[in-house]
Amino acid sequence: MARHTYDTGLVGNCSFLAHIHKNTDVKWMCWPRFDSSFVFGSMLDDEEGGEFSIKPSGAFTSHQYYLENTNILCTEVTTETGTYRVTDFAPRFHQYDRYFKPLMLVRKIELIDGNPHIKIVCKPVYNYGKTKLKAIRGSNHVNFEGCGENMRLTTDATISYIVEDQYFILKDTKYAILTFGEPLEAGAQVTAERFLNETTQYWRTWVKRSSIGEFNQDYVIRSALALKIHQYEDTGAIIAASTTSLPEFPGSGRNWDYRYCWLRDTYYVITALHHIGHFEETERYFDYITDISFEEGLRYQPLYSISRQKDLTEKIADNLKGYLGNGPVRIGNQAYEHIQNDIYGQALISLLPLYTDHRFVFSERKDSAHLVQMALKRIEHTIDERDAGIWEFRNSAYMHCYSNLFQWAGCNAAFKIAQTIDDKELEEKAKRLMQRAADHIEACYDPVRKVYTHAVGSPYLDASTLQLIMMNYLDPDSQKAKDHLAALEKELKTPGGLFYRYLHEDDFGKPESTFLICAFWYVEALACVGRIKDAVREFEKLMPYANHLRLFSEDVDETDGSMWGNFPQAYSHVGLMNAAYRISNKLNKPLYLPSKALE
Template sequence: MARLMTLDYGIIGNCSTAALVKSDSSIDWMCMPKFDSPSIFAKILDNGKGGFFKVEPEGQFNVSQAYIADTNVLETRFVGEGWEFRLMDYFPHFQMEDGSLYKEPEVHRLIELVRGTPRIRIVIEPAFKYASEVPKAKIESDHIVFEGSIDYLYLYTNMPADSILGQGYFDLKGDSYMVLAYNKLKAEKEINAIKEQMDKTISYWRSWIGMARLPSVHRDLVARSALTLRLLTYDNTGAIVAAATTSIPEIIGEVRNWDYRYCWIRDASFTVMALINILRFDVAKEFLGWMLKLHKEYGINLQVLFGINGDRDIPERELDYLSGYKNSKPVRVGNAAAKQRQVDIFGELLDAIYLIYVKYKIEPKINDSDWELVYSLVESAIKEWHEKDHSIWEFRKLSRHYTFSKVLCWTAVDRGIKIAKEIGKTAEARRWSKVRSHIKADIIKNGWNAEVNAFVQCYGSRELDASILLLPYFGFTSFRSKKMKSTVEAIGRQLFNGEFLLRYAAKDDFGIPKNALIACTFWYIDALAGIGRRDDALDLLERIISHTNHLGLFSEDIDRSTYELLGNFPQAYSHIALINTMTNLFGSNKMAPKASTGMRESQN
């Protein structure tokens, strides 16, 4: 079947917010001034009223798009008969003389004329507050202003303002620019100053990725994933969002549409692990600092996800007036999963802390505040491990004893023991060791189904679950063990269709799942390599990476029949899994512990 080309977007951003730029140059999604702010452009969620910002040549032309190598600066090139120009899109982001980062809420669109005199028009139609408010537009002395009830956009340009407002075509006679600033008047209005900011932004991103240690195989794809993960971080606090969008559906026409513009403790911890894998430690330090701040503010009441400024209350509501992506309603903002019990988060967070302080010693010393956080996380896991929860998959009604959640509680205690031993807390280490053994025995007894010959999704079940493939990563077992090898083979038989791996096949809150979570196929590739089927793993790797979009980006899900990318975009989980699989298979990090798959394993 022919591949269905969708989500043909690039992401640009400044580690405070982001925008999606379509392959034809249209900015179809942008929130200002933060990731979780109401949208300014939302055409991706409503083709009619959502709002967009596009550069459009007249007549016939070809268009191509690519990132400037090793940066988050996006180039869209237009070529017509006798003319050519390129459009450079980016948020300025660079280190200033005082050492701080420039990250003002503004997007730059620089047009560089290559040859000829093309005729173009600019179409800019902001729609504030998730397209609920159309701003008034007017020309002032040196800019166009779009005025809302509380929001203002200022468009600075050296192109004719009246033609832009009238959406009329005009001759492009030289290099030109547009700077769209949110709620601020801008001093730098000369094109040379704009070009200088682009050059500084290019240098910043190249310097950042240049300090990473990347595998030589598929090096550029890993770099793109790392740069994307960096864009999804919120520098002001250290939070890391799960994706840049809301309500891109997992399945077209159905209701699995969620808002991912928040920080999940699990996803953020996985991001930290992936970037540590390629020796990028800055995100880990920032995230840990934020976790310490949240712990001081909220104590042990750690919830599944937070707003990027640490907000606990993230009420979920539906925007009924928006038609949704490809008419897939509802469009949701907020996320009710914040109120769920998901006990696995203790393990993921403590694993990240263990890597930072003990394994890689990114931070040299565990102080009293750090230990207080570790202690409270371990004790929380001990208190809650025997409780039902909503699982890594955030089932809304199906609260059960999920095997993966139990294993991550075991992980929390295990990492707590290792950290305690590192700093001489022997009494805690001894006490926790008994609990660790008890949890493991319970999982072996209840999470293993001898009839299925596999670890199963939840206690007493026969259903399989892709998250079980992560057990060796956390050191609970080894791919060399008979139980794990038979589990991998059983999961392959039940959940793999020859192209992609389902999360699970059992009915959930919304029916039988149809599409595949992309990260799960990467987990399966790691598992295949772990049980000795490296050739099969490499073959599947080449097939899955062929399904990125034209810029090397993944969403959350993929339609197993049409290969259409679906789900929120770009998705941190997918790019985390890509980085981990590439480093597992091909290496990149001399500091990484050596095991049969390059993952941390245990024979415990």
Template sequence: MTTPISDYALLADLHTGPLVSRAGSIDWLCLPRFDSDAVFTALLGTPDDGRWLIAPRRGEVVDRWYEEGTFVLRTRWRTPTGEAETVEFMPASDGRADLVREIRCITGEVTVDVDLRFRPAYGAATPWVRKVRAHGQQCLMAIAGPDAYVLRGPHLEPDGARHGGAFALSAGQSLTWVLTWTPSHAEPPAPIDVDAALESTREYWHDWSDRVTTQGPWAEAVHRSLLVLRALTHADTGGIVAAPTTSLPEEAGGERNWDYRFCWLRDSALTLQALLVHGRTRGALHWRNWLLRAVAGDPEDLQIMYGVAGERSLPERTLDHLVGYADSRPVRIGNGAVEQFQADVVGEVMIALAELRDAGIDEDAFSWPLQRNMLTYVTTHADRKDQGLWEMRGDPHHFTHSRVMMWAGLDRGIRAISEHGLAGPLEEWTRMRDELRDEILTRGVNSVTGGFTQTYDNTEADASLLQIPQTGFVAYDDPRMLATVAHIERDLMRDGLLLRYRTTAGTDGVAGDEHPFLACSFWLVEQYAKTGRMDEAVSLMERLVGCASPLGLLAEEYDPVSGQLMGNFPQAFSHLTLVRAADALAAATR
């Protein structure tokens, strides 16, 4: 039976993001990076594709929570004979890849079952597993190709291609296992001091989260969302992944299954904006430095996404040996959208960098020339059709949202010159910006309804149009925006939440359907708040926050019929738009 996405918890060390189910099974683990091959892939297959279960026999979860302001996960279990508690975490940003799991008997007696199945290469490889002695301790070591996994803790017995055991605990007794990744050619690293690692991990997260400024009725949801955005940021490179998973489907049994373990310029730029508003300037600067390295060079080589360290080659392929989450195939790794032209991306990046500049972060000798290069890319491709924000795999079009974002990119470049004294072709950018504005208002507005359209050559509604006033192109209460909102509400609302667009319109080139996209509904909250529709804004916000998992995590989409989260999880886009919506509500209330 497929485990609901909302039953998974995220663990985080700022390098990768394993998922542990409510039943105590780590069903997804990529080491040492977000985009490394998974060693536990049961999330997209079966337990035989790799998992690590630690759970009290006949146990029932009675409570599950993160220690406040951290990703230290605690789970309280009740069994017919006693109670137990697990503590699970990854030491944060210590340069290693360790996963710690401890279980303690609180009252009575419990039997703890352990089932460990190493399956590197996304379940396609069976490793060589043997006992070794390292640093004075006996360990279990699994090797497959370049990767090795070292398990320290109570001895597990082999049983075919798995290892396991049953351990009896009485009140006050505990068991601890630590799984460590290492290159297979290297000697096993020294063991960690678990108590010290737990304390330093708490200190790291508290130091980070205590600097975050949140207030108002949505403060708890905003705080957790900002923590998620930090957890999806690679500590060394500054790259921000869209999600730590691949191929969690937008429709159960469908083919809309994509790999999100990469750094989209758009998503990262929007994350930067959310962090800036809440006082995390240093993290925003870290991302800018990643951006400079990733896109350095000829502007014609600009991509919409990169690897965690700025890798350019992200070829898409399918893993046909996996049955997929909820029988949803194909399972994909890599992302073919990396080859797409998406005309909006430079605009989102320029908006974010302008806000960084306005926050008092000076440009350096590298950052402003890079922005000029990106705007050269815009001017060179000014007339080119694109695949749009939603990465349509059908024919390219002139998407109205993309054209507005091109306008916004040029507008921020012009402001950099006029307000900050930076050098650039002011007259050329001004002329092109103004021409784009006239073009959009002529070709991107429906002459009958008066609202913006998805593309210049259709009259479809598209929730991306809700971003138009966020750029300053028109006001939130501009008649064209109000007409657009009415069109979106009429055509894209499903059970009170918004779809991105009508998949039946044939624009995206992919079979099947999808569920409401949470980010779009958060944009609608912002639109409502900015135009005085406060009752509707608050009601929708309450509904959306209620869609989160019990641990406050959001996926990409939500099925209002089944009440289940869908799509990759947790999703940066959903969390950053939650933050924007909460900020808009707070501003409107003030």
């Protein structure tokens, strides 16, 4: 059986994200927000999902790549009669002292050679495919009515051919610009070329201002660019993935909507971006999380919408077949109701650099003592509870080792923040709670097997406990850390370098695919304990699990390397970046630092 891959690339501008297939079709794009209905969703249903493609009349091959160090995607299509290139991007650049990031997908259709015979199809839908939009032609545009907003395709291609689904010979460069809300009134060619130049410059400057080690630098750059556009800049929220209901493995029913902001996931993303010298994302997230902190009582939800909406009731879109027929298609995520007690610590750790990194002026942070006090109250309120844990078990609760680890780490962060703001009372409270969390962690230790199990009283092992080493709860140089790592790799690691989250049955049976971030955690733990050659070898094993654009999925089938789960998965790219960072530091490879001329 051939390896299953996601044959799409991702473009975005921190306002929206779009998946472009190698056949040029926009397989997935939600407007006006990451968590809105799709306007193109053939990824989940090729009949109900609409279409926006620039395909030839006959057989073809294609080659897809990013413009170097950008989020601008090129798809070159070769037919018997000629070759053309489609360049897709979402404009993003500085303008009028702010970022210009419109709800606008720009498609440049460029003749390379010959006389390719092509057709531009633009048929957006709404309400998750239930609403078919009506096309109303204008002089140089097509309006699409039915979604409650003005959606317009502005183009210098022949309007009649688009409206009437006709092929035509591509003789010169054409432009197709789709907008939502404010229509484009300027000329298509001059606007598209200016936006393309400005957007190219923006992304290349962003990369130049990154501090990235030599180790697998090309993969780290692509991961960083992918992570950046998962932040919804208007609010500062960072989503787990741009897709919903891509199954963890075929027929599993493990189809989740990841278009929301998990406090846990955001911690990992922020950490990865800090490692390469980007802090703007943290400052934007600070406003998001502090608003949640002041609005909530003693509990956070594990996840919120990108605008902090709390009700994410899970519904089934039963009009959609699902990815490759794998239903159900879920809108919303029932995990918002879960008790997940690691998140309080991760919220604190996410904010720690704002107080301990001298590049930030911590005195600008208002109500710091109150923020930390409330976070510690939440940890104190939940520290002795069972919860659903990092893997969000729906019908069982445990005293999870991972949850208590991040309560411990969060208290440690609170202790450091309290020192910075000179609050002795907060320091003492943080120390007391650290010890309580440590007591629960130690209750998970199995002295016979020399390993920490996934929960108090449980015999099962869990890859999330690798974090005991990375978070320095276990001294990486200690024998205890090395023994713990050895026990986990013996039970959960596959010959191909992949790693299972766990192997015991959960609410949906026994997992059949590996979770990619766990493999990167394993690599990171290897580096921490000094097994550098092993870390480098295992890291290199994971690179072929990417798609043609170096983008990674959530899950991988160990038998054939197939990609499954939501895609691209922020977790997976975070894992890659953090593992590469750890290895670079251990190898003492020099970092490529930002040019002073760019500062």
